Amino acid sequence: MVGKVAGPKDPCKMVQAIFFWLGIGTLLPWNMFITVNAYWNHKFRNITHESNGTTQSEETEDLTALWPGYLAVASMVPNVTFLILNGVFGHRFKTQPRLLASLILVIILFIFTSVMVQIDTDEWQSSFLYLTLASVVIININSAIFQGGILGVAGKFPPAYMGAVFSGQALGGIFASGTNVVVLALGATPTQAAFFCFVLSVLFLGTALVAYMVATRSEFYKHYLGEGDQLEKHDDHKLLETSPDHKPTIPVKVNPLSVLAQIWPYGLAVLLTFLVTLGCFPAITVRVQSTESEGLWATKFFIPVSCFLLFNVGDYLGRFLAGLIQWPKPGRVGAILTLTFSLLRICFIPLFVICNASPGARTLTPVLLESDTAYIVIMLLFSLTNGYLGSICMMGAPQVVLSEESQTAASLMVALLGIGLGSGAFLSNFFVKLL
Template sequence: LHPRVPVHVRVLASLSVMLAIFVVMTVLVKVDTSSWTRSFFAVTIACMAILSGTSTVFNSSVFGMTGSFPMRNSQALISGGAMGGTISAVASLVDLALSSDVTDSTLAFFLTADVFLGLCIGLYLLLPRLEYASLYKQLDFALPFPQEIPLDRISKIEEQPDQDSPTAPLAAPRPSFSPTPPLRPILKKTAGLGFCIIYLLFITSIIFPAVSTNIESLDKDSGSPWTTKFFVPLTAFLLFNFSDLCGRQITAWIQVPGPRSKVLPGLVLLRTGLVPLFVFCNYQPRVHLQTVVFPSDIYPMLFSSLLGLSNGYLSTLALIYGPKIVSRELAEATGVVMSFYMYLGLVLGSACSALLVHLI
């Protein structure tokens, strides 16, 4: 959709469709659907498919749009996603502790989604009126922002024509919508970062949530709520999302290794070792691998924190570097491509997680 539909149409249309779907789901909470059987299941699956597609359009469009802004704005956007996951995990724990009626809980969650989606639409309509946003959308620099990437590294990151040369093209206002973004040079320049993003999220989605949510407390037989009802929401969801948020937030202050460093893919490949660490915790049920190497509840908590922290820090670095290693006129399209790498990694990891669960 990027080369054919303007960004403001993509964002507003996707938000409107998501809001409409959630309003329908909110209404259905109070409707007796016990007699619908298969038709209700079909409606639910159709709604989930539409939500998935529209949220992908929204996320990739917004991330592509922030490619025209400094890296700190892209970092804030990515951290916001992790903050949403953390808030959801906290809300789930509070709901488990306080709520006794699943219908009321469901209604509260869906109403919250309705309010936030409506708020998103209002804030996006307000965005063009902000002087800060207008400034960066009107600028037409061919080099990355010097306050984001040091000047002595620009030549290593990107080859650009000399703007003072008589043969250099005159700067012209960049149109906000390009009908044919050159995909090949974007893919060529972002290939290394693309691999990092794909493999990072491949490893993460292999483990979370398919494996991590099936790790049980070794003290489960004690009957304590912390080892039964709260163990998985706390260790698998809250710790992972909070650690992911911390990792993403760290990139606001520390941005090493750089976009061309070989250390970055090395750290990404090193995360492969997290897979056996989770597998040999107290994953249940176990069919083929009977040995539990880590006989303590502290290990899944530690490993979930490490998984989230490394995922947040390394993926954010790769994502915010992408639009800054290409010329400014390609920044938006590059942001969309980076989000495509992200979803590709999630799809591959999710598909392979079923195989990993079967092998355990």
């Protein structure tokens, strides 16, 4: 670009690798909490007491049934809210203190979560539920601040650095679910597996904190966040000479409503895509039981592998394929096709409902797909289409507007994606009642 002074190089792509590492950390809290489902089932199981030689069951709410929906709302609603607030007001606060403070708070709360694994909460399950949900809300508020901040920082670097953050986010789920499966395969109980996963999260986020502090000291990082900003502030008049043909360019005032009118099919498509995803996963998908009556696959590995690990792998593959193919192509026809495919994903809600989900406690609908294979095939298509369509929407919208409107289009798409996540998390509590 004319007028752009070449800056220092990123030695061994260290800062890019750190951005990838931080990308994994942005979604690690959510992924770890939903992955250790067997641990939560143990913590919130129905408790029985021995009295006069007879076993009496406490008449309490089925907390194991309520937990997935509560977790989704407590995670996604504050996450989405503060992602939007961060985008609107984040520029008023210094970036580095904001990122460091939010990451440190997440680490402290994960230490608290790890400690609670070792405490017997059987006598105060309801209180433990509310305490955990409160910590989940605070964790996700700070995760949103950190995620929004690191995406804002990455936006000032070359495109590959934003790509590194997104790649890290995609692999974060595989890291969490894969870790849980490996620990269980080594013979750990659900409680031991959860403790290991939470402690590993603390260590991982600790290394991310150190890595970020190292990155901020590099000349490469300072050039894009420090010197570059100062240069722009002192040389604003040079903005009139940045066009390739050296002709003066006049700043264009972007109208968000006008941009939204152009990208609405992509915006509605990404909203529907993630609404359906969070509406089903994990609130309904985690309730599906293996048709095998016994064995390690049915009792220990079915949900960790066929639900969480398979979803995260499929989601990553979907994103990868979208980057290679990018079809439908950006444009009016492509946008309508993408919206049509997103509407078709609504069929996954009844498909998961008729799977073998909570077979012994259904009141409204029957089990019609009593098959592990059917569930796995549906989950694979569900995760692939989530990653693929979500990426197509996020890549396509900025390409159908003017270049000066692309940043606004991307910001609007992030907001609509967030609305989809929050809406899906809220509606999941009602979708579960279809069982």
